[in-house]
Every structure is written in structure tokens, then in C-alpha cells.
Amino acid sequence: MDIAEMMDQFLRNYDPENKMSEKQKKIVAAAIEIFSEKGFAATSTSEIAKKAGVAEGTIFRHYKTKKDLLISIVMPTMIKYVAPFFAKNFSREIFENEHKSFESFLRKMIQNRFDFAKQNFPILKIYMQEVFYHEELQGEFRKVFLNHVYEKFKNIILHFQEKGEIVFLPPDTVIRMIISTVLGFMVNRFVISPEKVWNDEEEIEQTVQFLLNGLKR
Template sequence: MDLSKMMETILNEESNEKKMSEKQKKVVVAAIEMFAEKGYAATSTSEIAKRAGVAEGTIFRHYKTKKDLLLSIVMPTIVNYLAPFFAKNFVNEVFNDKHATFETFLRTLIQNRYEFAKQNFPSLRIFMQEILYQQELREVFVTQFQKLIYPKFTVIINHFQEKGEIVDLPPNTVIRYLVSNVIGLMVHRFIISPSDEWDDETEIEQTIQFIMKGLKRE
């Protein structure tokens, strides 16, 4: 989903009391683009105003500080759209299917998140850059993960441990190991080195095999 369609969906889901003016929408879209390109700290409100084609005072009529603007973008995106919508889609697409092997599940999981990252790069990049510094974002992410994804993850892990496919470690340990490797791949691909020449299929396959070697029961 491209940026304009994503923002249209988010803004249309706002209640009537929270409907944004056209200028406010332009500010939000410009801020997402610039935060994604330059990072939150390196972006000024004057730059956002210039890209949005509005006076800088327009921004401060709606948002007291730049952080308020950030949270008005990222929090609704996560709370109202990305977290519930994509977490539920993630569960339906990955966890609710019957997987013959743990490797099949892992492959589906990584490919699903890889496509998600590619399609939602601007907003995702802002989120990944700021989650370490913004407690509000961490709390929302943890809540959504624990509510929608963690229980399904645990069922999958227990299932394949009972089948003897993966090591008999606590589900929390397996989840941490798996998620840290998958997120590490995404961060390098889309945040640290997005301009490098990437062979996505090879990188995904190598990540799968690396995780399987660590989890496979001998």
C-alpha cells in the first residue's frame, strides 16, 4: 500500500470530531515523508511546512510541538491502523494456516513480514527509528503483540515442539530468538542499508536456514 492510500485509510477512519482539514492532511503527509527520509530529529517544522505548502504557523495551530506532530502521525497509524489491522491480517495469513513443518511456518512468517515492510516503508521506518526513544510507542507495540500475536506464536511453538521438530526451550526464549533475527534482517534491509544491492530471496533463505539450525532438534 503506498503512502497516499495508507493515509487516506487512516484519515477516513477518524471520527467526525477528529476529521482533519485539507491543510492538516497535507502537513501530516509531508511530515511522514520527511521523517522517513531524514529522521525525526533532523527534520524541522519549517521544512515540513514548506513541503506541505503551508505557513509554519499552521502546524503550531494544530500541534504544540514537533513531538505532538510525530505522535499524531505514528500513534494513530499504529493504534488505529497498522497494529490492529495488520496484526489481525498477520494472524490470519500466517498463524491460522495449517503448516506441515516449522520451516514452512517460518518461511511464511518471514515472507509475510518482508512484503509488509516493503509496502509500508515510510510509516514503518518512522516507527522503527523512534520506538527506542518514545515510551508511548513501545507500550502500544508491546500491548498489540501480547494481545494479538503472542498467544498464537506460543501455540505454534508448542505444536512443533510436541512433534519433535524444534528444541524444547520455553516459548518466550524461542520467540525472542526468532523475532530478533527477523527484525534484524528487516532493519538492515530497510533502515541501515536500503541502497545496497540486495538479493531478497537469498537473504530470506539464509535467514531461514540460520534460524532452523539454531532451533532444530537433533
């Protein structure tokens, strides 16, 4: 699926009353592609305009600044796409199902997040590149995590601690270790070394085993 198709799917599924014109769609799709390849700071509005096949002035009729264009991509993605998909669907698929063991929970969670990252890589790459520079993006991420994920994640950890499967560390510490490990794998896989020849199944299994053995009671 190319980025233009991804944008159309996003708008159909998560913004059914979308009023975005065809030119705006082209601008946003071009911006996603170039921001993903070069980063926000290194991208010019003239490059975006050329890629979208519009005059540069057209961009500024819709977006006052380049940052407005970035936020128009990332914030709706966080609020309308990542929030419901990452948080609500993720919670339903992972935290609201029973897991026979901590190992089966880990394996299903990591595979779920890997599939999501692979499918939505261009948009997520922009977010990962820019989240450290824009407080509004950090705030949205914290809100989504705390409102939809944190308590259910904590309950899973407490459950498997009570079963004696994982070490009695504070649940926040265990959550942080899991997120740091999984995020580190995803960043290397999709951002730092995407050109490397990866054996994804093997990497996922090694990540599961690393966490499983590190947290074993």
C-alpha cells in the first residue's frame, strides 16, 4: 500500500466526515512521504509542493507554517488513528483476552505491535522522529497511554506476578522494561537499520526470550 492509499484508508475509516480536498490529500500524502524519508527539519515546503504537484502557495493557503502541516498529519493520526487503533484495539486484542502464560502474552503483544508498525511505518516514523521536539505530541502520547493502556497493562503484570511467573519488581518497572525492549527492537528494525536483512520471526522470538528470561521469577 502506498502513502496516498494509506491516507485514503485513514480518512475513510477514521474521519468519515472528512472535508479535505483532493489537493489537501495530495499535500498531506507528499509531506508524509518526504518527512518520513528526510525528517521534518530537512524538508522544504517547495519539495512537498513539487511532490504533490501543486504550487507552493497552495500549501500556505491550507497550512500557515510547515509545523502546522506536520501537526495536521501527526495530531489527527494520534487522536483519530493511533489512539483508537493502538489503545482501544490493542487493549481489546491483548489486554482483554486471557493468556495461559506470561510467555504467550509477550509473544502475542510483540507480534501485534510489530504488525502494526510494519503496516503504518511512514506515519509512525514521522512521530518517532519528531516526538522529542514537540511537546504537544508528547502530551497526546501520555494521554493515550494513561487513559487506555496503563491500568490494563499493570493488571496483566500483577496477574502473572501472583501466578509466580515473573519477578516481584514494581509493575511500573516491569512495564518500562518491556516497552523499552520492544521499542528498541522496533526503532532498530524500522528506523535505524531498515536496509539490513532481517529475520523478523527470529528477532521477535529472541525479544520474547530476552524478556521472558530477564523477568523470570
